Amino acid sequence: MVVSDNIIRIGIVGYGNLGRGVEASIAQNPDLRLVGLFTRRDPAEVKTLSGVPVHRMRDLERLRQDIDVLILCGGSKDDLPQQGPQLAALFNTVDSYDNHSAIPEYFAAVDKAAKSGNNVALISVGWDPGLFSLNRLYAEAVLPEGATYTFWGKGLSQGHSDAIRRVPGVKGGVQYTLPVPSAIEQVRAGGNPALSTREKHTRECFVVLEAGADAIAVEQAIVTMPGYFADYDTTVNFISEDELRRNHHTMPHGGFVIRSGTTGGGASQQVIEYRLKLDSNPEFTASVLVAYARATHRLRQQGQSGAMSVFDVAPGLLSPRSPAELRKGLL
Amino acid sequence: MVVSDNIIRIGIVGYGNLGRGVEASIAQNPDLRLVGLFTRRDPAEVKTLSGVPVHRMRDLERLRQDIDVLILCGGSKDDLPQQGPQLAALFNTVDSYDNHSAIPEYFAAVDKAAKSGNNVALISVGWDPGLFSLNRLYAEAVLPEGATYTFWGKGLSQGHSDAIRRVPGVKGGVQYTLPVPSAIEQVRAGGNPALSTREKHTRECFVVLEAGADAIAVEQAIVTMPGYFADYDTTVNFISEDELRRNHHTMPHGGFVIRSGTTGGGASQQVIEYRLKLDSNPEFTASVLVAYARATHRLRQQGQSGAMSVFDVAPGLLSPRSPAELRKGLL
Numbered sequence: 001m002v003v004s005d006n007i008i009r010i011g012i013v014g015y016g017n018l019g020r021g022v023e024a025s026i027a028q029n030p031d032l033r034l035v036g037l038f039t040r041r042d043p044a045e046v047k048t049l050s051g052v053p054v055h056r057m058r059d060l061e062r063l064r065q066d067i068d069v070l071i072l073c074g075g076s077k078d079d080l081p082q083q084g085p086q087l088a089a090l091f092n093t094v095d096s097y098d099n100h101s102a103i104p105e106y107f108a109a110v111d112k113a114a115k116s117g118n119n120v121a122l123i124s125v126g127w128d129p130g131l132f133s134l135n136r137l138y139a140e141a142v143l144p145e146g147a148t149y150t151f152w153g154k155g156l157s158q159g160h161s162d163a164i165r166r167v168p169g170v171k172g173g174v175q176y177t178l179p180v181p182s183a184i185e186q187v188r189a190g191g192n193p194a195l196s197t198r199e200k201h202t203r204e205c206f207v208v209l210e211a212g213a214d215a216i217a218v219e220q221a222i223v224t225m226p227g228y229f230a231d232y233d234t235t236v237n238f239i240s241e242d243e244l245r246r247n248h249h250t251m252p253h254g255g256f257v258i259r260s261g262t263t264g265g266g267a268s269q270q271v272i273e274y275r276l277k278l279d280s281n282p283e284f285t286a287s288v289l290v291a292y293a294r295a296t297h298r299l300r301q302q303g304q305s306g307a308m309s310v311f312d313v314a315p316g317l318l319s320p321r322s323p324a325e326l327r328k329g330l331l
Numbered sequence: 332m333v334v335s336d337n338i339i340r341i342g343i344v345g346y347g348n349l350g351r352g353v354e355a356s357i358a359q360n361p362d363l364r365l366v367g368l369f370t371r372r373d374p375a376e377v378k379t380l381s382g383v384p385v386h387r388m389r390d391l392e393r394l395r396q397d398i399d400v401l402i403l404c405g406g407s408k409d410d411l412p413q414q415g416p417q418l419a420a421l422f423n424t425v426d427s428y429d430n431h432s433a434i435p436e437y438f439a440a441v442d443k444a445a446k447s448g449n450n451v452a453l454i455s456v457g458w459d460p461g462l463f464s465l466n467r468l469y470a471e472a473v474l475p476e477g478a479t480y481t482f483w484g485k486g487l488s489q490g491h492s493d494a495i496r497r498v499p500g501v502k503g504g505v506q507y508t509l510p511v512p513s514a515i516e517q518v519r520a521g522g523n524p525a526l527s528t529r530e531k532h533t534r535e536c537f538v539v540l541e542a543g544a545d546a547i548a549v550e551q552a553i554v555t556m557p558g559y560f561a562d563y564d565t566t567v568n569f570i571s572e573d574e575l576r577r578n579h580h581t582m583p584h585g586g587f588v589i590r591s592g593t594t595g596g597g598a599s600q601q602v603i604e605y606r607l608k609l610d611s612n613p614e615f616t617a618s619v620l621v622a623y624a625r626a627t628h629r630l631r632q633q634g635q636s637g638a639m640s641v642f643d644v645a646p647g648l649l650s651p652r653s654p655a656e657l658r659k660g661l662l
Binding site: 327 | 434466475643
């Protein structure tokens, strides 16, 4: 069905967990082709899953004509604030910028660059921001009188795992964020409860101690850590290094967006719930990026340019199927 | 924040449960104003919730300049196949056409009319088709390797309730469709089970008998009815007329769209679930129509015309908030 003229040529910038997820996801989409991978490392030292050519970052400009959309797989803290605007001036781009509070500023910088290069740059794509944002928007638009709740987990939090590992006496560890089941039940039941931070999520840590470290002191340092654990009920479990390696090496995540609202002058309670249960957070985020890469190419083909978010993209553009097929098969 | 120049003027065609739901929903949206209601009945005999002017259908053409978007609240069997194309030639329209198998044909007829009048006509808006369709599309685009399941209920089915009431010996009755909990659990657990019609849903009937009717014969007639009940496990409960009136007068509904798929070469299971739990099916459908009426007006303002579905509408167009507010508040 897909003819080669319609193949969308993708480049990946950055090859960590997310970049590897994008590489695997592209293989699931016959209308997309991965043409190159760009890294700050020595290309000779990068081993890919697919055997795709690996280039240095400086080769990007030379390969401009070979790439329809560039998927930026760097981090939101250090990589994207630089790369986002810089590369949107040269390519159509998709990124997963997830520093929620700085999105307006990031959008402005990318928008200016994308417009200067006549490119489309889709920012903050993934599941939160991304699919969760979409569900907050749809639910609020449909039920203007109500409240929206976002719960995360059960999932591995990279930031909180890093915080644990900085505690003196800790050799290794991971942290899982868990939604409180009774809070979810309260929200589902309607009535829009006021829930504190502590009432919505708990935190569970699995920690490997350094030889001779004081377990009680480590536990105290973790559960009282401001900004990370102090506002939560936190459980600390001490485990062996072997157990950490065996049972805590995957990156599950997920969560819930629930809006409960009323219609008919308050007579009827209506509940909208969206839920993700993910074995692999980076692979899922990558899959969302890849679907939006298809949309990005099509938006550019329509003559659009500038920065956009998932809110600006008509859902049909994400699918390889034609509008008529979608109406017949999925509407 | 909303200035009067931006008020979107809405007309309602048809005043049953759905039309009343639209009237109530418009009152929840300060940027929309209901300017008139159009009915085939004698306007003098129609009592509205809001006191909005009631007109005859033939007044529609005269009031063209006063209406930005017309929400069509008639049925899919007899009303919309006529009214959809006819009114799309004169107005921007939104409807809830829900005869899934005839959508391509209906789309073509409405598209032709809307283009002739330079209008935007949004068809098949609601929750299924509508929000459920969107979720099938997003989930399939993000997880191309997997399977999508739609479960309905617990909810009152109008068509099946009508079928019960046609059985000789039945004075009144309602039918609820229920998803099978173990089937939902199987789907959530992944593995994409093959589920028969009988394994996905059960049907529960509450029936009032005519005086002297044979309960066993009525039950047999119901549970063996082809096309309605024969393929399902159906329970028939006999109740009093009073109980029917007291406990079965509301129109709850809802359901689930669940897609389970794999990423990373099959290594990771990813599950996306969307769920609605609705006290009032018509009020919720109406709320979706109203949000899409806002989008319809904006699409026309952008210079678009023709028939469209929810797949063609960028999510941001549904919200009264500006793109910058949405990025800051919901992304």
